[in-house]
Amino acid sequence: MINPFSLANKNILVTGASSGIGKQIAISTAAMGASVHITARDTNRLDNTLKQLGDGHHRHYLADLTIGEELDALTDSLPNLDGLVLSAGIVKTLPFKFVNHTELDTIMQTNFFSPIVLLNKLLRKKKLNKNCSVVFISSIGGNFIGAKGNSMYSASKGAINAMQKVIALELAPQKIRVNNVSPGMVRTAMLENTTAFSQEQIENDEKNYPLGYGEVTDVANAVIYLLADASKWVTGTSLLIDGGFTIQ
Template sequence: MNTCYNPFSLDGKTILITGASSGIGQATAIESSKLGANLIITGRNESRLNETLSQLKPGNHVAISSDLCNADDLKELTTQLPSLDGVVLCAGINETIPVQFCSPKKFQKIFETNFFSTVELVRLIIKTKKVNNGGSVVAISSAGGNFAINFGNGIYGSAKSALSTWCKFLAQELALKKIRVNAICPGMVKTPLIESGAISAEQLEQDMIKYPLKRFGEPSEIAWACIYFLSDASKWVTGTDFLIDGGYDLR
């Protein structure tokens, strides 16, 4: 019996993770390093990015501070990338905005980070052939907009819904190169996005009760799903929206 068998191993794989300075991106970097991945992590906040780097298990890891909404930063990041076996797209922002305040400026701000910059990064790395045949692209979308409609979440949900749809088209086009593309749609996860103060502690408690499992998700629980899609265990999976929401959609 081979006790070392692990279809979820990332040993020897080189993986780019955006939004790695906090939340799901940080957890995905840490957990991936435990399974043998060599990581390129990127984020806007250099000090927090280096904090993530310090928590990684030993490997050939690189931290590159970059603002994906800045065209020059995006091109510079692309030129620095080695050949990749995986990409995890975690960069994102959120803001609770009632419909009457959803101005074009607000749409542009949220779509720029949650959709346009992500799409442009993938376009550049595909165009420059940075992703190896047989590689995997994983996008962190959201249950909001795809499976759950909540007050004030219109712009964020629309951007994430657009991201999920785009992933399906990308999956179809990249299938010829054996590159898989999947989206993960988390429900509420305990990250800095929900600790910004826009939603009160009381409101969060009320929302938590709506989940059959009576709690929000942990970043590591989304990271483990990312690892599944990055690993050879999911070699026959592409074009999916993988819902992880503690049963919220059962309501």
Template structure:
């Protein structure tokens, strides 16, 4: 399905982004993997050296985008998966934490797509997938104002970018998962194991969180020609959480 296609993935060294890379490689794609963990990038490249290019880069270094992404080949797809989920309740609000969340989750995806579009790195018919969340687009949660705001913003970006790039047959969509069993979820130290178990019971489908593979499948669908007439949309993967 993806043989001969080249797809750039941010957040490629962990969680959903890493799983997307593995799945796309299995499907015959070439990957341009962007992440901050050089060891993980090297390990990813060793899997299929002929099909993986890597770039160790902090996506908040906006002034370096032009020089950094100049070497990117023509792309048939982009997956913006890099993100953070720091708790930042209003009572203890940190402007520094808020701005970092905005920079990584919200500004980086639109800055990257703009950079690639301006420099004609997106092939006609390319598909862009932004990793949003049901947090912000469908639900709220204490301490998550910054995270929710950034993820809701991505769905708005997708609609606008879909219109701006439609004349080149380039599609832009979002995937919004609920909670997913990844390092990002595991590293939320303010949430106890007991609280996680209680939260899982709120997911109607099997009383559990999604696996990264289940979100990756939705992303692959939006990257593929099977979704060729979908753009500006937000595909929810939440085990029925928002149906309640």
């Protein structure tokens, strides 16, 4: 029986692969048979991810996607791709009245401009194969909910969601699909080590999720679906995975 979720013989690039959700996506896609190409800014953590990918034609590329020259070098080094997962991102909690141009520019540069420019460069250099699947990692904060202190982050993810729909329409003639995964709160090392919230605050917040907080594997499994042939008729959508948070 043919497995529609298999990623065998697919070249897939995962950005932000040195930690958290991006790292798990890289590990999970490799386990599904893909040749995984990973990129991030931290050499040691990127090496650690590569070691966990197991046997296969996997490669890693050290790059800061906010720097044009490094973005160009990465694009030139990559093979033609069957899948692209744009996972690199940062979070900055700040009440709106304290938002300033510098902080806003930093978040928009990492969360919005960098993945969009990378995708643009890959298209221009014809690095995306026919039937390629592009997956942005967004958030329920992008267009489903609002949370105090998250105006900048929500704006960056909302911009991704809006542009993604138009890109999906424009690339449909090439059978290139463009979707995003919008997770709720997921347990990562960043959450465990945060000083912005107390453990009591985190525990109380988790009670708002009917199924509790998610795991990084939950997001990775959703990405696998969107990368695989199982979703060949899905484009321009936001796949909401939030443990029931937004149905209340």
